[in-house]
Amino acid sequence: MPKIVLHRDGQTYEGEVNANTNLVVMAGIKRFPYPNLRYGCGMGKCAKCACRVLKGAEHLPPPNWKEQERLGPRLEEGYRLICQLWVNEDVELFQDKDPIKPLLPAPAVRSGAAE
Numbered sequence: 001m002p003k004i005v006l007h008r009d010g011q012t013y014e015g016e017v018n019a020n021t022n023l024v025v026m027a028g029i030k031r032f033p034y035p036n037l038r039y040g041c042g043m044g045k046c047a048k049c050a051c052r053v054l055k056g057a058e059h060l061p062p063p064n065w066k067e068q069e070r071l072g073p074r075l076e077e078g079y080r081l082i083c084q085l086w087v088n089e090d091v092e093l094f095q096d097k098d099p100i101k102p103l104l105p106a107p108a109v110r111s112g113a114a115e
């Protein structure tokens with residue numbers, strides 16, 4: 001079972017989750033890392049779930065297009081959108097006190113009307 005370590009607001013939270021777990025989904029059903037992981041949309045739009053991966057990044061898949069659009073150069077600093085990740089190995093995360101601002105806002109739903 002993957003071991004999760006989450007640092008936030010000067011505290012450290014640890015827990016184990018089943019393999020192939022999405023931590024935002026878990027927080028959404030009030031299981032670890034609830035209530036300590038901040039998140040919002042759960043869909044890669046708001047970047048509220050962004051964390052820096054301190055350990056275990058090598059076991060994560062490459063960033064998807066949502067992470068690339070929202071995080072941009074922050075990917076080089078180790079940031080990932082936790083809602084976009086399914087964890088299969090131990091990982092250690094650091095979540096900033098304040099949410100980061102997404103590099104690009106999520107595209108608005110197009111109505112088909114002329115812009």
Ligand code: FES
Pocket residue numbers: 024039040041042043044045046047048049050081082083084
């Ligand atoms: S919860 Fe909104 S981008 Fe992850």
